[in-house]
Each structure stands twice: as structure tokens, then as C-alpha cells.
Amino acid sequence: MTLDPKHAWQASGETYDAPALAEVRVRADKFYRKIRRRNLIEYAACIVVVIAFGRNVFVLPNVLQKIGSGWLIVATFYVAWQLHRRGSAVSPDRSGEMPLSTFLCMQLARQRDALRSIFWWYILPFIPGIALILIGNGQDPQMAKHVPIWLRWVGLGATATMFAGVWWLNQLGARKLQRRIEEIDQLISED
Amino acid sequence: MSSDSRAQNAQYVAAARDHGAMIERLARGYEADPELRRDLVQEIHAALWRSFAIYEGQCAERSWVHRIAHNVAVAHMINGRRGRRMPLVGLDEIVELPAGGDTERETGERGLAKRLLAAIHMLKPADRQVMLLYLEDLTAAEIGEVTGLSAGAVAVRIHRLKALLAQPYNAEEKQA
Numbered sequence: 001m002t003l004d005p006k007h008a009w010q011a012s013g014e015t016y017d018a019p020a021l022a023e024v025r026v027r028a029d030k031f032y033r034k035i036r037r038r039n040l041i042e043y044a045a046c047i048v049v050v051i052a053f054g055r056n057v058f059v060l061p062n063v064l065q066k067i068g069s070g071w072l073i074v075a076t077f078y079v080a081w082q083l084h085r086r087g088s089a090v091s092p093d094r095s096g097e098m099p100l101s102t103f104l105c106m107q108l109a110r111q112r113d114a115l116r117s118i119f120w121w122y123i124l125p126f127i128p129g130i131a132l133i134l135i136g137n138g139q140d141p142q143m144a145k146h147v148p149i150w151l152r153w154v155g156l157g158a159t160a161t162m163f164a165g166v167w168w169l170n171q172l173g174a175r176k177l178q179r180r181i182e183e184i185d186q187l188i189s190e191d
Numbered sequence: 192m193s194s195d196s197r198a199q200n201a202q203y204v205a206a207a208r209d210h211g212a213m214i215e216r217l218a219r220g221y222e223a224d225p226e227l228r229r230d231l232v233q234e235i236h237a238a239l240w241r242s243f244a245i246y247e248g249q250c251a252e253r254s255w256v257h258r259i260a261h262n263v264a265v266a267h268m269i270n271g272r273r274g275r276r277m278p279l280v281g282l283d284e285i286v287e288l289p290a291g292g293d294t295e296r297e298t299g300e301r302g303l304a305k306r307l308l309a310a311i312h313m314l315k316p317a318d319r320q321v322m323l324l325y326l327e328d329l330t331a332a333e334i335g336e337v338t339g340l341s342a343g344a345v346a347v348r349i350h351r352l353k354a355l356l357a358q359p360y361n362a363e364e365k366q367a
Contacts, residue, residue: 003303005356009326012304013216018207019236021200027237096242096255096262099339103262 042080049076062140068132075125082121086114108181115174123163130159202243207236210256213327214239220311220323221264235263250336257324257337265316279315282322282351287358289313310355321348 049072056069098106114121134156137143207214214235222228239259246255288306311322317340324334335345 003300005303005307006326006328008300008303009216009307010212010328011300012308013212013219018204018211019233021204021240024203024207024233024236024240027233028241030237096246096259097249099258099337102339107266 039084042083046076046080049073060136060140061142062136064132064136064139066136068129068134068136071129071132072126075129078125079122086110086121105181108177112174112177112181115170115177118170119167123167126163199240199243202246203240206239206243206252206256210253210260213256214260216327217260217264217323219308220319221268223312227267231264231267234267235260238263251333253329254333254336257327257329261320261323261337265320268316280313281315282318282348282355285310285313285355288355317344318348321345322352325349325352 053069053072053076057066057073060066060069134152137147137152214232218228218232218235222231239256242255242259246252249255250258288303289309290306307322307326311319314322317338320338321334321340324337329337331342331345331349334340334349335342338345340348
């Protein structure tokens with residue numbers, strides 16, 4: 001007797017019980033709760049920066065320090081907006097609009113591009129503000145009296161090292177994502 | 192509750208009723224571990240429910256459900272595969288249906304289904320998709336719509352699949 005594979009497959013498995021709608025909705029909400037939590041953390045970080053550097057705008061004596069602090073506030077909002085924009089990839093519920101390969105590669109390529117271009121949208125916006133504050137610090141007689149020049153160079157070096165570290169780690173992440181994209185391409189594309 | 196959410200709920204409930212068993216079978220094709228599989232099924236249902244908020248007949252409902260289910264399952268498979276690197280193969284590399292674990296002696300439809308599942312677990316995503324969709328009785332055109340593979344690529348895979356399924360799969364048949 002010859003068996004029909006399609007029939008055998010469709011007749012296989014346990015009896016199916018549809019999950020309760022309430023259960024499905026709770027599960028679906030988890031996805032949005034995660035996004036809301038991430039957004040809240042970003043907004044909280046923005047508020048901390050606004051309070052800290054907003055205070056500097058009024059307290060610091062030198063005009064360059066004031067402009068630099070104001071610049072950092074604007075840069076923080078810009079970076080938060082970029083994080084929000086670049087972070088909101090296609091959610092799984094939109095995946096019905098596109099085939100498998102497009103959906104997955106789109107998700108990963110989006111993350112990879114964000115990491116690759118981290119200098120332009122995450123590091124560069126802060127540099128003018130920091131530079132202005134540092135120049136302003138150099139012109140501030142109080143600062144010159146209390147903070148030795150070598151310590152200011154150490155501060156500048158630490159800031160530059162931190163930015164370089166952020167850039168390097170993100171490039172590593174981008175390379176890892178690129179390898180995953182190539183892996184999927186290889187898994188998916190033949191013929 | 193707004194009329195939009197009521198419509199979304201109604202569409203989801205109808206789709207879960209019509210395609211629920213297919214989703215269970217599909218999840219078995221992507222995840223062998225029962226605990227992780229339950230999680231995957233829930234993930235697919237959650238994505239499906241959310242998806243009906245934006246579904247406006249962009250494609251046939253059946254294709255829509257298959258796309259959501261496969262996309263969620265393949266994402267699950269790729270994330271899971273980072274930990275366990277079992278090499279996956281193409282349809283052309285499988286010469287006959289493998290034995291389905293301890294059930295080598297099992298015959299009839301149950302035995303065949305287990306062998307099909309064992310073969311599915313060995314396959315790369317594109318071939319796995321085509322095999323699952325073929326077994327769910329989708330046409331070549333529908334398979335192309337769901338997967339995004341070209342008509343030629345779908346035809347080649349279906350040809351290989353038919354050849355594989357035409358192989359005698361148990362000892363009695365081989366002897367006959």
C-alpha cells in the first residue's frame with residue numbers, strides 16, 4: 001500500500017487546542033512592554049542630561065562652557081531621536097507583508113547599518129559640545145587654579161578613549177551581524 | 192473595546208481555528224524541544240493576533256498566516272542555532288527519508304510522519320519552508336508567494352522533494 005506523505009503529515013501530531021485570546025493578548029503585549037521600557041530608559045537618560053547640563057548653562061562662568069553645555073543637551077535629544085528611529089525595526093506582526101528572506105535580512109541589515117554609522121549619529125554630535133566645554137575650561141581662571149593642566153589632558157584622553165571604545169565595540173557588533181546576514185544568505189540562497 | 196479591535200480579535204480567532212493545527216505542525220518542524228516549541232507556538236499566535244491590526248488583504252489570508260508563522264519560526268530557529276551548531280543540509284543532499292528516532296520500526300502513516308519530521312529537522316530554512324508548505328498542500332505559486340523564492344527555485348525544490356518522497360521509506364517497501 002502506498003501512503004500519501006501529505007495526508008500522513010497533516011494527520012500527525014497531537015489534538016490541537018486553540019490558546020485563549022486573553023493569553024495571546026498578554027503574550028503580544030509583552031513585545032510592546034519591552035519597547036515601552038526601552039523608551040522610558042532613553043527618556044530618563046535625557047532628563048538626567050538636561051538637568052546636569054542645564055544647570056551648567058546657568059552656573060558655569062565662561063560663555064564657551066555655557067554654549068558647550070547647551071550643545072550637549074541638544075546633542076542628547078538628537079541621539080535619543082536617532083536611537084528611537086533606528087531601533088524601531090519591523091515588528092514580527094508586519095512580517096506577513098514580506099517573505100522570509102526579506103524580513104530577516106531587513107532586520108539584521110538595519111541593526112548593522114546603525115552600528116556601522118555610530119560615529120556620525122552617536123559620537124560626532126557630542127564632540128563640538130565637549131570641545132567647547134574643554135576650551136571654556138581652559139579660559140576659566142578658577143578652573144586653571146584648581147585643576148592642573150596634566151589632569152585636563154588626562155580627562156581629554158579618557159573622553160577620547162571612551163568614544164574610541166564605543167566606536168570599536170560597535171564595529172565588532174556590526175561585523176558579527178554581517179556574518180549572520182551572510183550565514184542567512186547562504187542558508188537561504190541556492191540555485 | 193473599539194470595533195477595530197473587535198474585528199482584529201474575530202479575525203485572529205477564525206485564523207487560529209482554521210490554521211491552528213498547521214501552526215502546531217510547523218512548530219514541530221522548527222523546534223524539537225517540547226518546552227521551546229510551546230513557547231514558539233505562543234510567539235506565533237501573539238504575532239498573528241498583532242498582525243490582524245494591519246492586515247487589509249495585502250495577500251491571501253492563508254499566505255499571510257504562513258508568512259507570519261514561518262518568519263517567527265525561522266527567527267526562533269536562527270537565534271536558537273547560535274548555541275547548537277548542527278549542520279543543516281539541502282534537499283539535494285538527502286537521498287532517502289531518515290529514520291524517525293527510536294521509531295524506526297514504526298510503520299504506516301505515523302511512521303511516515305516521523306520520518307518526514309526527521310528529514311525536515313535536517314533541512315536549511317529555504318528547503319524546510321518549501322517542504323512544510325508542500326506537505327500542507329500549498330501550490331507552487333503559493334509557496335513562491337510565501338517564501339519570496341523565484342518560481343524556478345520553488346520548482347527545483349518541489350522536484351527534489353517529490354523524488355525524495357517517491358523513495359521507498361521502509362524495509363518492507365524496499366524488499367517489495
